[in-house]
Amino acid sequence: MAADSFVQAHIDYGAVAPMLIVFGTAMVGILVEAFVPRASRFWVQLPLAIAGMVVSLVVLVTISRGHEVITAGGAVVIDAPALMLQGTVLVLSIIALLAMAEPLGTRSPDAFTQSGASVPGSPAEANAVRLGATSTEIFPLTMFAVGGMMLFPSASNLLVVFIALEVLSLPLYILTGLARRRRLLSQEASMKYFLLGAFSSAFFIFGAALIYGFAGSLDFDAINKAIGTNGGMDGLLAPGVLLVAVGLLFKAGAVPFHSWTPDVYQGAPTPVSGFMAACTKVAAFGALLRIFYVAFESLRWTWQPVLAIVALLTMVIGAVLSVVQTDIKRLLAYSSITHAGFVLVGLIALNTVGISGTLFYLAAYGFSIIAAFALVALVRSGGTEATHLSQWAGLGKTNPLLAGTFSFLLLAFAGIPLTSGFVAKFAIFSAAVGHGATWLAVVGMAMSAVTAFVYVKVIVLMYFSEPAEGTAVVTPSALTGISVAVGTVLTLLLGIIPAPLFEMTQHSTLFLR
Amino acid sequence: MQTLATSVPGLSALATSGDAGVAHNATGVASVGWLIIALPLLGAAILLIGGRRTDKFGPYLAVALSWAAFVVGLLLIIQVHGLNSGDRAFHKHLFSWIPTGGFNLDFGLLMDPLSLAFVMLITFVGSLILVYSLGYMAHDPDRRKFFAYMNLFIASMLTLVLADSYLGLFVGWEGVGLASYLLIGFWNYNPEFASAANKAFFSNRVGDFGFLLAIFFMFSAFGRVDFAGVDAAVPGTGKGTLIGIGLFLLLAACGKSAQAPLQAWLGDAMAGPTPVSALIHAATMVTAGVYLIVRSHVIFDATPDARLAVCIVGAFTLMFGAIVGCAKDDLKKALAASTMSQIGYMVLAAGLGPVGYVFAIFHLLTHGFFKAGLFLGSGSVMHAMNDTINMRRFGGLWWIMKVTWVTFGLGFLAIIGFPGLSGFWSKDKIIEMAFVGSGWRPWVFGLTALIAAGITAFYMTRLFIMTFHSNPRWEKPEFDPHEAPMTMKVPMIVLALGSAFLGLILGPTNIITNWLEPVVGRQEGHAVLSAPVLMILTFVLMVAGIWWAWRLYWVEVPVTPPVGTPLTRLARRDLGQDDFNEAAFQRPGLHLTRALVFADNRGVDGAVGGLAAFIGGTAERLRRLQNGFVRSYALTMLVGVVAILGVLLVVQ
Structure with a gap:
């Protein structure tokens, strides 16, 4: 059998330039780690990373928008949803990175350990601290993760999806383990995240293999065509679809693949939790959207009920378990699980309103959650972060600005009108009602009432209790300030004038295939 | 139907x-x-x-x-x-x-x-x-x-x-x-x-849940949620949808207007x-539910079943509030029970449909004046009595606080429906309209409204006597009652004037009915008992209520409340509303949560929501963290995958 002659895939560089810029910045970041003196690394890395993402965003808006193509031999597709998702990831990553970089007057990001490789409490760690070691490697790591997140929703081939999944996951595993305080907790979270992530990746790759067995191709379009024509191989298809979904639902934090979320969000450096809750969710749901709306589109009546059950479980378990949390980071983690359930409701609505609502929800939630975690990082007690709820008592009296902002963000999570949370929920649930998912919307509203109770409990604690002993709020630099301000103001603006973003998401519902 | x-x-x-x-x-x-x-x-x-x-x-x-x-x-x-x-x-x-x-x-x-x-x-x-x-x-x-x-x-x-x-x-x-x-x-x-x-906040969220569902159902059924669009689309819509929307709107109204079962x-x-x-x-705010129902009159006109539910809620709450009001010694809580009861009247009227909408709003307006006046009066009393709120510590204040006494008295007479004052014009109309209809309804709703009017007279007279008359139950050096300053007196006087005359201005002149009719529509109804008979019955019951309260409280009010009958004791505890809520909602919720937490390997402290749990918890938590529960997480995932796969295979 004569091998086909090798044809080099054509790459539309205008379309993929934003990703290349981000990956390129990450590479430069590694060189900076190697060659720039320790003392000035922080102020080189931070502007470099921010500039990389800003340039990428500018290129995305100005050039890539005119290059809506399937490129790189069908492996990558840049279409309206992909551009929207990539743009969302970039904007969210910029404000998340600002919060992550918070140096608190030092020359190193405060949330990260100065010596990630050392054993906690060991002489090596003490030595690193004494020498003033920095942890600026988080910048290139984050850039790699961002690049993976951009590739994830624009991949048009199961293998590329897998690569993107790993590219975004591996840096996150490391970032999770780099907390400066409570390092054992952080390292354990990292280990758990890695093991479970590997476990879910195995499901994904096995599913992809089954689908390859069924369709003879890993390209989304080819899979979809095969579903319409191939008979007799259905035994491979359904399990394949399910197993692929497991890998993605794991990243999205949906029940029953959620167990890692609370532990990881609690153990990870706090701003990293915000980064994961916002950006990873965008990327994961973006990939879910593309796979289910393009590759498995003809199979929608099979996967819709399955995803509906997952959405139901996710909303209920997330909401009910958030009631009993006593740690603010775990509370936000369970809250993020509940929100993932809400987004799933929009995803399975199977109409353009649902897609547009999903995209809107992801962006709106991302801004709020980044700001919320950035605020959590500022509350300290005895030199470490005060994450137990009892330590948050009376913050309304001792720090009205922080408590007020945080309360507002909680109200947005609860979906009170004139916050982005209300508009987002409205968009999602109005898409679901009347499209076979009415019961899901009913459950969603009920769960949203349950979580409102949780958020109000926190607000009451902050305002109506005596201040806790020893809790103090550190004053952040402008970096966290900007991050929180942008997140909060957008939460408000998207609640009052959501129309501009809505118009963007509405024009981003057509998948190129 | x-x-x-x-x-x-x-x-x-x-x-x-x-x-x-x-x-x-x-x-x-x-x-x-x-x-x-x-x-x-x-x-x-x-x-x-x-x-x-x-x-x-x-x-x-x-x-x-x-x-x-x-x-x-x-x-x-x-x-x-x-x-x-x-x-x-x-x-x-x-x-x-x-x-x-x-x-x-x-x-x-x-x-x-x-x-x-x-x-x-x-x-x-x-x-x-x-x-x-x-x-x-x-x-x-x-x-x-x-x-x-x-x-x-x-x-x-x-x-x-x-x-x-x-x-x-x-x-x-x-x-x-x-x-x-x-x-x-x-x-x-x-x-x-x-x-x-x-x-x-929580009660309101339950109501809001109903409201949002109503909005989503409207959106799904009509494609619009503005009043004009919804009203125009109602005639062509199925009965089931309309009943659903109506009931969800009712749930919303219950949350905001403190109607059963969200009155607590x-x-x-x-x-x-x-x-x-x-x-x-x-x-104002607590009457928003009445506004919502009246504003949705086109929907409720089309669904008599949903309207019946509205009537039942209104009638139940108006009796509930009246009974609770009889037993409260806390001046403001007694007034709150009375508010609940009066809003019950409005909700009942709104549930009666086109015969009642106008009077629901009319009573809402007059009630806004006299109840605000009563509250401001009670604030003035509290102001004078070092923020004491227990009526058993008042008594004989009328001579010392004449302005408060007169303005409060006018509000009191208005709310019990004393002839000529505001409440008389609006409440008597509601009672009359409750008797409109055929079958069991006019008798049940009408008699409830009628008897509650008598109870209203009893508890309001009790409240008035215990506060301003009877024997003084306070001592001079501890309490030094005085009249309120001018900024407080003037609003009380204005509201008292409203309590006295607003009904007369708007009611018999038909100003209010003519004003509202173009919006909500109106039907004349003929009650199963004639209007003069009802008026006399209402008056007799009112006098009986006043007389009963006068007999019990005029001469002496004990400072420590007597043990009382089982009903009194139950009414003091709000007829067991908190016990009911606890048994019906909190405990099942707690059990559900516990069960789920049990399934969720770790991560919550034993004391649910407890604030003191932190002490000693951290060390314990860190120790438990080293145990490597990752295997059970992985197991959860695997079970999930197998379960879904099994379902999928069975379905196929």
């Missing part, structure tokens, strides 16, 4: 359509109608953003802006009044709010007789209460914040009644909830108040400052 109109022979065919035709684009004052909302909102913004710099003039600014909103409203009414009755509705498009797919939602104002009646109530009574607060809150260090929240509340309430769509109404609905929450918790150094605020929060909400109780928990 036949509609009420065809099944009741006594109902004449005088029915008018409930449509005021198409609302006109706003001209004249109406084109700046948004100022009504913007002015108090501006006040709240200045006071909150301006911070301590506005401490001095802030409260006065807040009061002035609230009066300014009243003036704009008044000018608007004058403009509208000059038009034909069918043309009295203006619509003003403000901006495009939520565009989702093929569904664009605009935010606009609807200024019609119904909303303008509310604008008058809210701005006039609200501004009076703000003036009163100048005196009442004079010594509170945080009074700037108090006035800011009050203005925020007024702006939200005005948004609620002026919005042109259910979604806009919902924005105001949540806004008043938030402002109410802030104001109940205003004196937040007391944890009891905080828990009251919490309870109010109102009594506790009295923990807030007294002007708050007067404005929010008596005159």
Whole structure:
């Protein structure tokens, strides 16, 4: 059998330039780690990373928008949803990175350990601290993760999806383990995240293999065509679809693949939790959207009920378990699980309103959650972060600005009108009602009432209790300030004038295939 | 199921359509109608953003802006009044709010007789209460914040009644909830108040859940959620959908208006400052549910079944509140029970359909005056008695606080329906309308309303005697009662005048019925008992109630409450509403949570929500963390995958 002659895939560089810029910045970041003196690394890395993402965003808006193509031999597709998702990831990553970089007057990001490789409490760690070691490697790591997140929703081939999944996951595993305080907790979270992530990746790759067995191709379009024509191989298809979904639902934090979320969000450096809750969710749901709306589109009546059950479980378990949390980071983690359930409701609505609502929800939630975690990082007690709820008592009296902002963000999570949370929920649930998912919307509203109770409990604690002993709020630099301000103001603006973003998401519902 | 109109022979065919035709684009004052909302909102913004710099003039600014909103409203009414009755509705498009797919939602104002009646109530009574607060809150260090929240509340309430769509109404609905929450918790150094605020928020969320579902069902059935669009689409819609929407709207109304089964929060909400109780928990916010039902009259007209549910809720609550009111020794809680009961009357009237809508609103307006007056009076008594609230410690105050006594007395006579005063004109009409119909309904609803009128007379007389008459149960050096300052007296006098004459001005002259008829429609109904008979029965029951209370309390009131009958003891505990809630909702919720937590390997401290749990918890947590539960996480995932795969294979 004569091998086909090798044809080099054509790459539309205008379309993929934003990703290349981000990956390129990450590479430069590694060189900076190697060659720039320790003392000035922080102020080189931070502007470099921010500039990389800003340039990428500018290129995305100005050039890539005119290059809506399937490129790189069908492996990558840049279409309206992909551009929207990539743009969302970039904007969210910029404000998340600002919060992550918070140096608190030092020359190193405060949330990260100065010596990630050392054993906690060991002489090596003490030595690193004494020498003033920095942890600026988080910048290139984050850039790699961002690049993976951009590739994830624009991949048009199961293998590329897998690569993107790993590219975004591996840096996150490391970032999770780099907390400066409570390092054992952080390292354990990292280990758990890695093991479970590997476990879910195995499901994904096995599913992809089954689908390859069924369709003879890993390209989304080819899979979809095969579903319409191939008979007799259905035994491979359904399990394949399910197993692929497991890998993605794991990243999205949906029940029953959620167990890692609370532990990881609690153990990870706090701003990293915000980064994961916002950006990873965008990327994961973006990939879910593309796979289910393009590759498995003809199979929608099979996967819709399955995803509906997952959405139901996710909303209920997330909401009910958030009631009993006593740690603010775990509370936000369970809250993020509940929100993932809400987004799933929009995803399975199977109409353009649902897609547009999903995209809107992801962006709106991302801004709020980044700001919320950035605020959590500022509350300290005895030199470490005060994450137990009892330590948050009376913050309304001792720090009205922080408590007020945080309360507002909680109200947005609860979906009170004139916050982005209300508009987002409205968009999602109005898409679901009347499209076979009415019961899901009913459950969603009920769960949203349950979580409102949780958020109000926190607000009451902050305002109506005596201040806790020893809790103090550190004053952040402008970096966290900007991050929180942008997140909060957008939460408000998207609640009052959501129309501009809505118009963007509405024009981003057509998948190129 | 036949509609009420065809099944009741006594109902004449005088029915008018409930449509005021198409609302006109706003001209004249109406084109700046948004100022009504913007002015108090501006006040709240200045006071909150301006911070301590506005401490001095802030409260006065807040009061002035609230009066300014009243003036704009008044000018608007004058403009509208000059038009034909069918043309009295203006619509003003403000901006495009939520565009989702093929569904664009605009935010606009609807200024019609119904909303303008509310604008008058809210701005006039609200501004009076703000003036009163100048005196009442004079010594509170945080009074700037108090006035800011009050203005925020007024702006939200005005948004609620002026919005042109259910979604806009919902924005105001949540806004008043938030402002109410802030104001109940205003004196937040007391944890009891905080828990009251919490309870109010939770009850309201249940109501909001109903409201949002109603909105989603409207959206799914009609594709629109503005009043005009919904009203136009109702005739072609299936019965099941309409009943569903109606019942969800009722649930929403129950949450906001403290109707059964969501009534538990109102009594506790009295923990807030007294002007708050007067404005929010008596005159305006708690009546929003009645507004919602009346505003949705087209939906309720089309679903007699949903209306029956409304009637049942109203009748049950009005009796419930009246019984609880008889047993309370806390002056404000007794008034809160009375509010619950009076709103029950309004809800019952609204549930009666076209025969009752007008009177529901009429009673709402008169009630707004006399109940606000009663609350301000009770605030004046508290002010004089070192913030004591227990009526068993009052007595004989009438000689010392004459103005309070007279104004409170007028409110008291108005609420019991003393002939000629406001409550008489509005409540007697509701009682009469409750007797309209055939079969069991007029007898059940009518007799409930009638008997409750007697009970109302009993508990209000009891309250009045225990406070102002009977033997003094306080000692001079400890208490030094005195009359309130002028800023408090004047609003009380104005509200007392309203309590006395508003009913007479609006009722027998048919001003209120003619004003509201173009919006909500109206039918004449013939009661199964004739009007004079009902009037005499009501009067006799009222006198009996007064006499009974006079017999029990006039001479002497013991300072320690007697043991009382089992019913009294039950009524003191709000007829077991908290026990019911605990058994019906909290415990199952707790068990469900526990069960789920058990499944969720670790991560919560033993004490659910306990704040003291932190001590010693951290070490324990860290130790447990090293145990490597990752295997069970992986197992959860695997079980999940296998389960779903199994389901999939079975289905296929």
